[in-house]
Amino acid sequence: MQQFLEIISKPDNIPIILLLVGAIFFSWLAWTKARRNDALEVPVEAALDDKVQVWPYLVRVEFLATIAVMAILVFWSVFLDAPLEEAANRALTPNPSKAPWYFLGLQELLVYFDPWIAGVVLPTLIIVGLMAIPYVDINPRGNGYYTFKERKFSILVFSFGFLVLWVSLIVLGTFMRGPGWNFFWPWERWDPHYVAVLTNVDLSELLFNIPTRLPDNSINPVAMLFGAVVVLGYYSIGPVYWMMKRKDDLMQKLGLVRYAIVSFLLLTMGGVVIKIILRLAPMAFGLNPVKYVWVTPWFNI
Amino acid sequence: MALMEKFRKTEFYKSIFRHSYQDTQRNRALQIVDNVFLHLHPVRVPRHATNIGFTWGMGGITFLLFLVLTITGVILMFYYRPTAQYAYEDMKYLMNDVPFGPLMRNMHRWAAHAMVLTVMLHMFRVFLTGSYKPPRQFNWVVGVILLVLTLLLSFSGYLLPWDQLAIWAVTVGTNMARATPLLGHEGPFGPELGMRINNDVRFVLLGGTEVGPPTLLRFYVGHCIFLPLIAVIFMAVHFWRVRKDGGISGPESKKNF
Numbered sequence: 001m002q003q004f005l006e007i008i009s010k011p012d013n014i015p016i017i018l019l020l021v022g023a024i025f026f027s028w029l030a031w032t033k034a035r036r037n038d039a040l041e042v043p044v045e046a047a048l049d050d051k052v053q054v055w056p057y058l059v060r061v062e063f064l065a066t067i068a069v070m071a072i073l074v075f076w077s078v079f080l081d082a083p084l085e086e087a088a089n090r091a092l093t094p095n096p097s098k099a100p101w102y103f104l105g106l107q108e109l110l111v112y113f114d115p116w117i118a119g120v121v122l123p124t125l126i127i128v129g130l131m132a133i134p135y136v137d138i139n140p141r142g143n144g145y146y147t148f149k150e151r152k153f154s155i156l157v158f159s160f161g162f163l164v165l166w167v168s169l170i171v172l173g174t175f176m177r178g179p180g181w182n183f184f185w186p187w188e189r190w191d192p193h194y195v196a197v198l199t200n201v202d203l204s205e206l207l208f209n210i211p212t213r214l215p216d217n218s219i220n221p222v223a224m225l226f227g228a229v230v231v232l233g234y235y236s237i238g239p240v241y242w243m244m245k246r247k248d249d250l251m252q253k254l255g256l257v258r259y260a261i262v263s264f265l266l267l268t269m270g271g272v273v274i275k276i277i278l279r280l281a282p283m284a285f286g287l288n289p290v291k292y293v294w295v296t297p298w299f300n301i
Numbered sequence: 302m303a304l305m306e307k308f309r310k311t312e313f314y315k316s317i318f319r320h321s322y323q324d325t326q327r328n329r330a331l332q333i334v335d336n337v338f339l340h341l342h343p344v345r346v347p348r349h350a351t352n353i354g355f356t357w358g359m360g361g362i363t364f365l366l367f368l369v370l371t372i373t374g375v376i377l378m379f380y381y382r383p384t385a386q387y388a389y390e391d392m393k394y395l396m397n398d399v400p401f402g403p404l405m406r407n408m409h410r411w412a413a414h415a416m417v418l419t420v421m422l423h424m425f426r427v428f429l430t431g432s433y434k435p436p437r438q439f440n441w442v443v444g445v446i447l448l449v450l451t452l453l454l455s456f457s458g459y460l461l462p463w464d465q466l467a468i469w470a471v472t473v474g475t476n477m478a479r480a481t482p483l484l485g486h487e488g489p490f491g492p493e494l495g496m497r498i499n500n501d502v503r504f505v506l507l508g509g510t511e512v513g514p515p516t517l518l519r520f521y522v523g524h525c526i527f528l529p530l531i532a533v534i535f536m537a538v539h540f541w542r543v544r545k546d547g548g549i550s551g552p553e554s555k556k557n558f
C-alpha cells in the first residue's frame with residue numbers, strides 16, 4: 001500500500017489524478033445539466049438567449065479564470081519540482097519503462113495486441129474516428145446544449161470510449177503495472193523478481209484444440225482459416241444482418257458509406273474490449289489466456 | 302463608489318487618466334473592437350456563453366496554458382543546449398544555479414501536463430454540448446488536429462531533459478514505430494517492402510537506430526519551432542472558425558422547441 005501511495009504521489013502522475021477527478025466531476029456536471037434540460041420544454045441555454053456585452057460580462061470571467069489558473073500554476077510550481085533523474089544511460093533500462101502518462105492507455109493495450117495494432121493502427125483509428133464524428137452523427141438534435149435524452153447513443157459511445165477505455169486504461173497502466181509489466185494490486189509490493197507463469201493459447205486452440213502451428217513450426221492453414229472467418233465474420237455478419245433487418249428511416253438517411261464507417265469503428269472499439277476479456281477472463285476459470293484470434297505468416301491479430 | 306467618484310475628481314487621478322471613460326454601450330463595444338487582442342471576441346454574446354458552467358472555460362484555459370508555455374519555454378531556451386554533451390548539465394544548472402530557473406522549468410512542465418488535461422476536457426465538453434454539429438463540423442476536425450499537436454508537443458518536450466526518465470519514455474513511445482504496417486521494419490509487410498532498422502519510419506523519426514544525440518536535436522527543433530508554429534496556425538484557424546461558425550454554440554432559438 002505504501003508503494004502505491006508513493007507511485008500515486010509521484011509529481012509526474014499528478015495529472016492522472018487530476019484527469020480522474022476532472023473526468024468524474026465534469027461527467028457529473030454535464031449529467032446534472034442534461035437531466036435538468038431534459039425535464040424542461042426548452043433547454044436553459046435557449047431560455048437565456050438574450051445577448052450581453054462581452055465587455056465586461058465575458059472579459060471579466062476570462063480575467064478571473066486567468067488569475068485563478070496562474071495562481072494554481074505558480075503555487076504548484078513553487079511547491080513541487082519537476083523530476084530530474086540520473087543522466088540518460090542507454091546501458092541501464094529501468095523496469096518497468098513507461099511512456100508519458102497520456103500514452104499509458106496505449107501502452108497497456110500492448111498486453112492485448114501486437115505493437116502494430118496497439119501502437120499504430122488503434123491510435124490512427126482513434127484520430128480518424130474522432131474526426132469522423134461530425135460527419136457520421138446525423139442526429140440534428142442536441143446541438144449547442146446539454147442533453148442526454150436526445151442523443152443517448154452517441155453520448156454513451158463517446159463516454160464509454162473516453163471514460164472507460166481511455167481514462168481507466170491510463171490509470172491501470174500507471175498505477176497497477178509493475179516490473180515486467182506485471183499486474184499488481186494497490187496493496188501489493190512491486191516485486192521485480194515476480195515471474196507470471198502464463199502459457200498463452202490462441203483462440204482456435206482454446207475452443208477447438210486446433211493448434212496454430214504445425215510440428216515444423218509453420219502456420220497451420222486450418223487455424224489461419226478459422227481466424228480469418230472469426231475476424232472477417234465479426235466485422236461483417238452483425239452489420240449486414242442489422243442492415244437487412246432495419247430498413248427504416250435512420251438507415252436511409254445514414255446511407256451505406258456512413259453506416260459502414262460507423263459499424264467498423266464501433267466494432268473495432270468493441271473488439272478492443274473483447275480482446276481484453278479474452279485475455280483476462282479465461283484466467284478467472286483457471287484456463288490459459290488467449291493471445292491471438294487470427295495467426296498468419298505476416299501478421300497476428 | 303462614492304469614494305471612487307471623489308477619487309476621480311482629484312488632480313492625481315486626472316494626471317493619470319487624461320479623459321473620462323463613460324460607461325455606455327458604445328464605449329463597451331469600442332473596448333472590444335479597438336483592441337487587437339480583445340477583438341477576437343464579438344461585441345456581444347448570448348448570455349449562456351458567459352456562463353463558465355456551459356463551456357467550462359476549457360478552450361480558453363488551454364490557450365492560456367499555451368501562452369504560458371511559450372513564454373517559459375523561450376526563457377528555458379536561453380539556458381539549454383540540445384546536445385547529448387550539455388543537455389543534462391544545463392538542466393542541473395537550471396535547477397540549481399539559475400535564479401528562478403526551477404520556477405520556470407516547473408511552470409513549463411506542469412503547464413504542459415495541464416494543457417494535455419484541459420484539451421481532453423475541452424473536447425469532452427464540446428462533445429457533450431453537441432457543438433460539433435453543423436455548422437461546426439470542420440472546427441471539430443481542426444480541434445482533433447490540435448489535440449494531436451498538443452500530445453506531440455508534450456511528447457517531444459519529454460525527451461529534452463535527457464535524463465533516464467526522458468530517454469526511456471521516448472524509447473518506449475517511439476518503439477511502436479518499428480511496427481508500423483508497411484513502413485516499419487517489424488510491421489506487417491514492412492520487411493517485404495524492404496524496411497530495415499536503418500531505413501524505416503522509426504529511423505527517420507529518431508535520426509538513428511536508437512534514441513541518441515540526433516534524436517535529441519530532432520525533438521528539440523520539432524518541439525521549439527516546427528510543432529509550435531503548426532499549432533499556432535491551427536489555433537488561428539480554430540478561433541477564426543469559432544467566430545465564423547456563429548460564435549459559441551447554443552440552441553438555434555426558442556422557436557425550434
Ligand code: HEM
Pocket residue numbers: 356358359360361362363364367420423424427430432433437440441442443444445447448451536539543548549550551
Ligand atoms: C490546442 C488546443 C485547443 C485550443 C487552444 C482550443 C480553444 C478553443 C476555444 C478558446 C474555444 C471557444 C469556446 C471554449 O472555450 O470552449 C473553442 C471552441 C471549440 N473547440 Fe477548441 N481548442 C482546442 C482543441 C480542440 C479540440 C481537441 C476539439 C475537438 C476535438 C475542439 C473543438 C472545438 C469546437 C467544435 C469549438 C466550438 C465550440 C462551441 O461553439 O461551443 N477544440 N476552442
